[in-house]
Amino acid sequence: MHRPALGCRALSDDLTDRPRRGPGRLSPAARLAARLAPLRAWSPAPVPRASLWLHGVAALGIVAEPQHWPQMLAVLAGNHAVLGALMHPRSTQLGPNLVALPGTMGKAVALTFDDGPDPEVTPRVLDLLDRHGATASFFVIGRKAARHGALLREIGRRGHTIENHSYHHAKSFACRGPWALRREVVLTQRAVAEATGVAPRFFRAPMGLRSPLLDPVLALEGLQLVSWTRRGYDGRGDDPGRVLDRLTRGLAARDILLLHDGTPGTRPRGEAAVLAVLPPLLARCAAAGLRVGSLAPVAARASPAAAAGR
Ligand SMILES: [Zn+2]
Numbered sequence: 001m002h003r004p005a006l007g008c009r010a011l012s013d014d015l016t017d018r019p020r021r022g023p024g025r026l027s028p029a030a031r032l033a034a035r036l037a038p039l040r041a042w043s044p045a046p047v048p049r050a051s052l053w054l055h056g057v058a059a060l061g062i063v064a065e066p067q068h069w070p071q072m073l074a075v076l077a078g079n080h081a082v083l084g085a086l087m088h089p090r091s092t093q094l095g096p097n098l099v100a101l102p103g104t105m106g107k108a109v110a111l112t113f114d115d116g117p118d119p120e121v122t123p124r125v126l127d128l129l130d131r132h133g134a135t136a137s138f139f140v141i142g143r144k145a146a147r148h149g150a151l152l153r154e155i156g157r158r159g160h161t162i163e164n165h166s167y168h169h170a171k172s173f174a175c176r177g178p179w180a181l182r183r184e185v186v187l188t189q190r191a192v193a194e195a196t197g198v199a200p201r202f203f204r205a206p207m208g209l210r211s212p213l214l215d216p217v218l219a220l221e222g223l224q225l226v227s228w229t230r231r232g233y234d235g236r237g238d239d240p241g242r243v244l245d246r247l248t249r250g251l252a253a254r255d256i257l258l259l260h261d262g263t264p265g266t267r268p269r270g271e272a273a274v275l276a277v278l279p280p281l282l283a284r285c286a287a288a289g290l291r292v293g294s295l296a297p298v299a300a301r302a303s304p305a306a307a308a309g310r
Pocket of ligand 1: 114115165169205206207
């Protein structure tokens, strides 16, 4: 089994630490960090606004003329079909969604990792990033974050940001109701704040599929939705060369790149694809004159208007 590389030694005793509190209780430091994440002003985007209006009209119509309920339900079914088609990862129709860096960031690309932290892969990713002088944003799964607090602190200590990728990473995430969505988001905010003292500023949905109900939930936590410009599909066990090709074909300033440091599928032959892809990816970015960094500068100047994508 891989041993954590130099720089991660201090983690080895703590990589399997367990949550000291239940997911519903917060330390004073975590409560403070959660407060530091400001509420984001929210109003529905035009499509969800029209959908809410349509639901209201249909409800009134059924009350006023009950004999027309089949037609009303057909209209609502059509509305839900439209909403379903707009749930794809890069959709900006259901609310703000960062699909590329803002134009003010010049020749920069953002590197993001999903599904960690993983006590074997993440420390090696951190070492590779150190070697190339790059930073990144790690979108962690809350239940893993709650088990690996020391690893989270090490990610932060090395200058990277830790973001929210839901608590359970359920395939059904996008189909859940608003209270279930909020629980997934809040538990992860708490797990990260509990371990690091800093609450995430960005959220990425499992599989990237966004619910029409997600935006107000994120606004309550001061979170901004992020998808990606290019992804390598490294979680499918593909050849690293193909993963690298997907990420670098057409690579340009302001791209947000997605890799995985914590998906079991990344290790088809005992080695995570990300470990083979990262060095040549960082080298190609350097050769193209592109700075590789985290989403921290976006958080610093975040506004809902800036989040609407290119
Ligand atoms: Zn994921």
